[in-house]
Amino acid sequence: MKSPLITLTTDFGESDPFVGIMKGVIAGIAPGVPLVDITHAIPPGDIQRGAIVLWQSVPYFPPGTVFLAVVDPGVGTERKGIILHVRGQIFVGPNNGLFSYLLAEGESVRAWELVNTSLGDLPPSATFHGRDVFAPSAAYAALGVKSTEFGPEHPHLVRLPLPSLEITSPQELRGEILTTDQFGNLLTSLGRFIPTKDGQLQLSPWLEQRLPMVKFSPDKARVLLPNGQSLPFVNTFAHILPGECAALVGSTGLIEIVANRQSAAKILGLERGMAVSVTRH
Amino acid sequence: MKSPLITLTTDFGESDPFVGIMKGVIAGIAPGVPLVDITHAIPPGDIQRGAIVLWQSVPYFPPGTVFLAVVDPGVGTERKGIILHVRGQIFVGPNNGLFSYLLAEGESVRAWELVNTSLGDLPPSATFHGRDVFAPSAAYAALGVKSTEFGPEHPHLVRLPLPSLEITSPQELRGEILTTDQFGNLLTSLGRFIPTKDGQLQLSPWLEQRLPMVKFSPDKARVLLPNGQSLPFVNTFAHILPGECAALVGSTGLIEIVANRQSAAKILGLERGMAVSVTRH
Amino acid sequence: MKSPLITLTTDFGESDPFVGIMKGVIAGIAPGVPLVDITHAIPPGDIQRGAIVLWQSVPYFPPGTVFLAVVDPGVGTERKGIILHVRGQIFVGPNNGLFSYLLAEGESVRAWELVNTSLGDLPPSATFHGRDVFAPSAAYAALGVKSTEFGPEHPHLVRLPLPSLEITSPQELRGEILTTDQFGNLLTSLGRFIPTKDGQLQLSPWLEQRLPMVKFSPDKARVLLPNGQSLPFVNTFAHILPGECAALVGSTGLIEIVANRQSAAKILGLERGMAVSVTRH
Numbered sequence: 136m137k138s139p140l141i142t143l144t145t146d147f148g149e150s151d152p153f154v155g156i157m158k159g160v161i162a163g164i165a166p167g168v169p170l171v172d173i174t175h176a177i178p179p180g181d182i183q184r185g186a187i188v189l190w191q192s193v194p195y196f197p198p199g200t201v202f203l204a205v206v207d208p209g210v211g212t213e214r215k216g217i218i219l220h221v222r223g224q225i226f227v228g229p230n231n232g233l234f235s236y237l238l239a240e241g242e243s244v245r246a247w248e249l250v251n252t253s254l255g256d257l258p259p260s261a262t263f264h265g266r267d268v269f270a271p272s273a274a275y276a277a278l279g280v281k282s283t284e285f286g287p288e289h290p291h292l293v294r295l296p297l298p299s300l301e302i303t304s305p306q307e308l309r310g311e312i313l314t315t316d317q318f319g320n321l322l323t324s325l326g327r328f329i330p331t332k333d334g335q336l337q338l339s340p341w342l343e344q345r346l347p348m349v350k351f352s353p354d355k356a357r358v359l360l361p362n363g364q365s366l367p368f369v370n371t372f373a374h375i376l377p378g379e380c381a382a383l384v385g386s387t388g389l390i391e392i393v394a395n396r397q398s399a400a401k402i403l404g405l406e407r408g409m410a411v412s413v414t415r416h
Numbered sequence: 417m418k419s420p421l422i423t424l425t426t427d428f429g430e431s432d433p434f435v436g437i438m439k440g441v442i443a444g445i446a447p448g449v450p451l452v453d454i455t456h457a458i459p460p461g462d463i464q465r466g467a468i469v470l471w472q473s474v475p476y477f478p479p480g481t482v483f484l485a486v487v488d489p490g491v492g493t494e495r496k497g498i499i500l501h502v503r504g505q506i507f508v509g510p511n512n513g514l515f516s517y518l519l520a521e522g523e524s525v526r527a528w529e530l531v532n533t534s535l536g537d538l539p540p541s542a543t544f545h546g547r548d549v550f551a552p553s554a555a556y557a558a559l560g561v562k563s564t565e566f567g568p569e570h571p572h573l574v575r576l577p578l579p580s581l582e583i584t585s586p587q588e589l590r591g592e593i594l595t596t597d598q599f600g601n602l603l604t605s606l607g608r609f610i611p612t613k614d615g616q617l618q619l620s621p622w623l624e625q626r627l628p629m630v631k632f633s634p635d636k637a638r639v640l641l642p643n644g645q646s647l648p649f650v651n652t653f654a655h656i657l658p659g660e661c662a663a664l665v666g667s668t669g670l671i672e673i674v675a676n677r678q679s680a681a682k683i684l685g686l687e688r689g690m691a692v693s694v695t696r697h
Numbered sequence: 698m699k700s701p702l703i704t705l706t707t708d709f710g711e712s713d714p715f716v717g718i719m720k721g722v723i724a725g726i727a728p729g730v731p732l733v734d735i736t737h738a739i740p741p742g743d744i745q746r747g748a749i750v751l752w753q754s755v756p757y758f759p760p761g762t763v764f765l766a767v768v769d770p771g772v773g774t775e776r777k778g779i780i781l782h783v784r785g786q787i788f789v790g791p792n793n794g795l796f797s798y799l800l801a802e803g804e805s806v807r808a809w810e811l812v813n814t815s816l817g818d819l820p821p822s823a824t825f826h827g828r829d830v831f832a833p834s835a836a837y838a839a840l841g842v843k844s845t846e847f848g849p850e851h852p853h854l855v856r857l858p859l860p861s862l863e864i865t866s867p868q869e870l871r872g873e874i875l876t877t878d879q880f881g882n883l884l885t886s887l888g889r890f891i892p893t894k895d896g897q898l899q900l901s902p903w904l905e906q907r908l909p910m911v912k913f914s915p916d917k918a919r920v921l922l923p924n925g926q927s928l929p930f931v932n933t934f935a936h937i938l939p940g941e942c943a944a945l946v947g948s949t950g951l952i953e954i955v956a957n958r959q960s961a962a963k964i965l966g967l968e969r970g971m972a973v974s975v976t977r978h
Contacts (some may be wrong), residue, residue, distance in 0.1 A: 140443055142436065147928055148709065148879035149430065152754040155704065155735035160760035162702055162733065166759065170452075170733075173442065178882055180958050192433040196564035197447065211933025247505035255587030261933040263948030266757065297523065317429035318460055371492025371542040395488055396461045423717065423723055430711065452724065452732075473714040476828065477721035478728065598710035599741055611840035652773025652823040667825030677742045677770055 140169050142274050145179035145265065146206045153263070155202070157270040171196075180208035182232050186295055187314050187322070191387050192235035193224060203273035204228040205213060211261035216249030216268050217290055217340050218282050225282075227273040233294035235297070249287035257408040298324035299410075299412070307359075312405055313379035313389070319398020321405055326389035340404040356388060357381040359412045360403065366392060378402070382413070420480040421450050422554050426546065427487045434544070438484070440662035445555035448481035452477075461489035463513050467473040467576055468595050468603070471517040472668050482541060484554035485509040492542035494505060497530030497549050499641075501564050505547055506563075508554040512547070531567035543663035580691075590693040593686055594670070600679020602686055606639070606694050607670035639663040639673060640693045641684065647673060659683070663694070701761040701839050702731050706751060707827065708739040708768045715825070720833040726836035734756075737874050738766040742770035744794050748857055749884070750795055750815035752798035753949050755786060765835035767940035773823035777854055777883040778830050780812030780844050784855070787844075791826070812848035860886035861972075867920075871974040873965055875951075881960020887920070887975050920944040920954060922965065923975045926955065940964070944975075 141161060144247040154175050160172065173192050177185045185206035193202065197333075207214075207229045219226040219234055221244050226234045238244055249272050259267035272285060278382060282288075300310045310324035353368035360366065369381040375395035378404055387389035392399050399405075422442060427569050428434040435456050442451065454473050458466045466487035474483065488495075488510045500507040502525050507515045511529075519525055540548035553566060563569075578584055581591045582645060592604035634649035641647065650662040654677035661683055666672035674680050681687075703723060707714040710906055716737050723732065726865050739747045747768035755764065768790045769776075770930040781796055783806050788796045792810075803955035811834050811975035836849060846851075862872045870888035922928065931943040932953035942964055947953035952975060955961050962968075 140440075140447075142440070144433075144436075150736055151878045152735050153878075155706075155733055156754050156757045158733045159702075159704070159754065159762070162731070162755070162762075163759040166702075167731065169443070171439045173433045174431055176431035192437050192440065195437045195444070196878075197444040200440070201441075202840075212935045213731035214873050240630045262945065264947065305827045316432045316434075345564065366721040373490050373493045377427055383543065386547060388540040391543075421728075423721070425714075425717075450724070450729065452717055452720045454714045455712055457712035469714045473718050473721065476718045476725070478725040481721070560820075597715075654771050654774045663799045664824065667822040667828060672824075675956075 139199045139277050140171055140196065141165075141199055141203055141277050142171045142192070142196065143177045143206035144173040144177065144185060144192075144202065144204040144206075145177045146179045146181065146185070147175050147265070148369060149175055150345055153265065156360050157205075157265050157326055160266055160270040161274040161277075163212060164271055165277050168277045171356055173202075177206050180206065182206050182208075183295055185233050185234040189226075189234065190300045193237060196224070198223070199316055200224040201218045201227060201273050201277045203269055204233050205265040205269055206233055207231065207264060210251060214271065214293075215290060216264065218247050218249060218272060218285050219246040219292075220282065225276050229269075229274060230290060230293050232293045235292070236297070238292070238294070244292075245288065246283070246292055247282045247288050248290045250288035261381075284293050303343060303412070306416070307414045309410060312392075312407050314407055319394065319400040319402075320385070321392040321403075322332065322385065322387075323358075323390045325409050325411065326345050326384065326387075334345070341394070342396050349362070355386070356415045359414060360392075360405065361409050361411070364403075367400045372396070420482055421452055421477065422484055422560050423452045423454050423465060424456070424474070425454040425473075425483065426456045426459065427460045427462065427466070428456050428546070435548065438486075438546050441538050441559075442549040442555040445552055445556075446558050448669045451547055455576075456644050458487050461485050461487065463489075463642055464576055465595060469515040469670045470507075471513065471682045474518060474556045479504040480506070482506045482508060482554050485514050486550055487514055488512065488545060493546050495574075497545065497573060498568050498573070499528050499530060499553060499557060499595055500573075501526040501535055501563065505593050506557050508550050508557060510550075511571060511574050513574045513576035516573070517578070519573070519575070525573070526563070526569065527573055528563045528569050529567035529571045531566060537619070551579065567653070573690070581605045584693065585679075587697070588668040588693050588695045590691060592694060593673075593688050593690045595688055596681045600675065600681040600683075601666070602673040602680055603637065603666065604639075604673065604685075606692065607665065607668075625672040637694055637696045639671060640695060641673075641686065641691050642692070645684075646695075651660075653677070701726075701763055702733055703765055703835050703839050703976070704733045704735050704762045705737070706735040706739065706747060706754075706755070706760065706764065706768075707737045708741045708743065708747070708767040709827070711737055712740060713744040715827065719767075720828050721826055723839075726833055727839050728793050728835070730839045732920050735764075738839060740770050742768065742769050744770075745857055746797050746876055747797040748798040751788075751796065757797060760785040760788070760962065763787045763789060763835050763839045765831055766795050767827040768795055769793065769832055772826050776855075778826065778834065779835060780809050780811060780838060781854075781856070782807040782844065787838050789838060791831075792852060792855050794855045796857070797856035800854070800856070806854075807844070807850065808852055808854055809844045810848035810852040813846060822862050835939070862886045865974065868978070869974050869976045871912050874954075874969050874971045874973060877962045877970055881956065881962040881964075882947070883954040883961055883965075884947065885920075885952045885954065885973050886947075887973065888946070888949075915946070918975055918977045920952060921953075921976060922967065923971050923973070926965075927976075934958070969975060 214229045217230040221237055303309045313322045313324050315321055357365040366382045369383050372395045375381045380394045380399045382390055443550055495629040496511045498511040584590045594603045594605050596602055647663045650664050653676045656662045661675050661680045663671055745921040777792045798974055865871045875884045875886050877883055919927040928944045931945050934957050937943045942956045942961045943953055
């Protein structure tokens with residue numbers, strides 16, 4: 136059997152040796168397993184940003200990938216570690232909501248608590264479970280150790296509130312700004328849309344659970360900002376005039392508010408959590 | 417046959433999951449191919465900086481390396497993707513000049529347009545061809561898929577203007593500042609010089625196409641700055657007094673303007689594109 | 698024989714291609730050897746920070762790992778390169794103290810000068826020995842080339858002064874602040890303590906050479922800051938009130954001064970080199 140990938144997602148930054156240390160622990164247990172960094176620049180303790188980043192990344196990795204994720208402000212307290220099996224992928228990290236955007240409502244998911252610390256060589260420290268619990272557990276999972284070896288099944292899964300998204304009228308879908316990327320593009324919860332062959336937008340199957348099918352034609356839709364300003368849709372960045380902003384259906388199927396080689400976040404002064412909506416006219 | 421490396425060079429930064437997502441796509445197509453990051457900190461949309469970084473890096477990678485590079489402000493517009501074969505290496509990315517410093521004038525190069533998007537699983541998004549076009553194309557190229565499979569040969573190659581470099585008198589070679597590294601060292605277009613056994617500087621074969629052979633003895637040469645200041649040559653950083661700047665022949669054979677554990681860029685207030693020259697006296 | 702890991706630790710940052718170039722050189726000599734980045738964000742020229750980061754990381758990597766480290770303000774001067782064998786690991790880099798925290802006093806260590814530059818393809822540049830000397834040497838070491846091939850044994854090893862740590866009274870151990878991590882936690886030289894089963898702190902064997910065994914019960918100990926302020930011990934971050942600071946025994950066995958999701962360094966205005974002590978009462 137081909138050995139799977141392990142991906143790493145943390146808030147440890149790149150200036151300390153913490154990520155390298157986790158990789159050393161993994162290499163000692165599961166030598167030769169390829170390691171892929173998703174990002175280590177989650178703002179410290181920002182579980183929601185970690186959840187969004189994982190939700191964006193997971194669909195693009197091959198089946199059997201092990202996602203090791205550590206954004207863990209409660210390290211050393213009562214919060215437990217977990218290992219999750221969701222749609223053919225494995226997730227290892229703290230049970231604090233970090234994986235909750237990966238779980239559709241009502242979806243079957245198998246989860247185990249990480250209590251068998253004897254899988255590591257030493258009792259865990261109180262402050263670095265990435266090294267002492269999660270990295271060794273991810274390495275053993277990549278080697279094929281059964282999840283039942285880690286601890287009891289059926290822990291209570293901590294979940295973050297889902298991003299706001301509701302149909303407020305036949306003409307309007309209302310959501311919120313989820314996050315900003317390094318280009319200053321604002322990712323919203325509006326979607327998850329996919330373009331159809333006839334040029335219309337259609338909610339992806341992922342969202343059908345939560346919303347009836349809604350069709351928007353970008354030509355006839357606009358995004359409304361908190362200050363009342365409305366933005367047209369464009370197909371890509373290069374079609375926006377300098378200094379202006381517009382909306383587009385981004386690469387994850389969510390509506391994004393963007394500019395052309397400028398930061399829409401700065402131009403518009405918008406931040407995570409602010410309400411935005413899409414309307415047809 | 418040994419599987420080649422894939423290197424990645426982008427302006428995606430390290431705080432978003434974009435680079436990790438490209439690696440997931442590659443791992444799904446070409447599992448086990450080693451991945452090496454060159455840098456993801458190209459300033460957003462700065463094609464020239466990307467071209468310089470690739471030009472600096474390419475000679476140090478083994479034959480058959482696939483260079484995946486994405487600095488792509490025109491994503492989703494008419495600009496095409498390309499795959500290039502140059503001196504035993506393969507390059508995959510947008511046809512916008514990003515690879516143009518790798519191409520000597522008149523050099524034979526084979527290039528194909530990337531039009532066969534069916535190599536990926538889905539039609540490409542309008543905004544993330546790194547994920548949807550370039551990463552899968554690089555992965556297939558690493559697996560040995562023939563470039564003819566990707567699309568038609570002989571696209572018109574977009575090229576950046578070459579950095580300025582001219583002999584202005586028997587005593588003077590004039591060029592420009594190309595870029596600044598993280599230490600504040602200023603890389604110039606002056607060169608590509610190599611030291612000779614008799615301690616003189618000599619233009620490298622790479623530049624012979626453009627300039628007749630010129631010999632400078634560092635002892636008898638100085639670099640002239642835009643403000644009229646002139647700098648002597650030193651052999652290495654540690655030979656410069658605190659607060660002072662000097663010139664040296666850097667590790668790529670180009671003249672650099674540097675300080676000793678300080679930023680020459682800050683001390684001198686110089687920026688990319690400014691004219692500099694080297695003179696013998 | 699299984700091919701070992703090579704780790705990389707430098708002050709080259711992530712925005713230039715220097716680290717990628719070193720990896721290209723390694724891949725050309727030792728294809729398929731896994732590479733792990735420890736960090737490339739050592740402040741430029743900060744040998745002590747490099748030494749601390751290596752000291753933190755080394756115990757977590759498997760036997761036979763090759764540690765390539767380049768923090769090298771003296772590149773191109775008289776300072777030599779070295780290859781060291783310490784407790785089953787191999788270290789390659791400049792002989793400037795970078796590896797000195799790995800060496801207990803009086804410990805047997807084998808070291809060779811790196812003079813056989815013909816192991817590389819070209820004479821080294823004056824400014825980038827990471828590419829021209831250390832990366833090829835690390836790659837050849839990973840392939841099993843004997844250290845005697847690199848140069849003469851028994852060079853004089855440059856060592857940094859060890860961090861200050863002394864027993865100043867039966868009740869007090871005095872040390873200094875070593876470094877700050879990206880969360881703003883302050884790592885001190887106080888330790889290297891390990892918790893015992895009876896809840897007391899005990900100096901680790903590593904320190905026994907320098908200090909007689911000292912036992913502290915965290916309940917009855919406090920950390921004294923330069924301004925006279927004293928901090929209690931906690932078990933983990935989440936037990937600290939917002940805006941307050943405390944001490945804990947960190948994941949490397951050293952006492953750290955920390956806050957809860959805030960920067961203790963900023964709250965307290967403390968910096969590397971300042972004196973701190975731990976007292977029992």
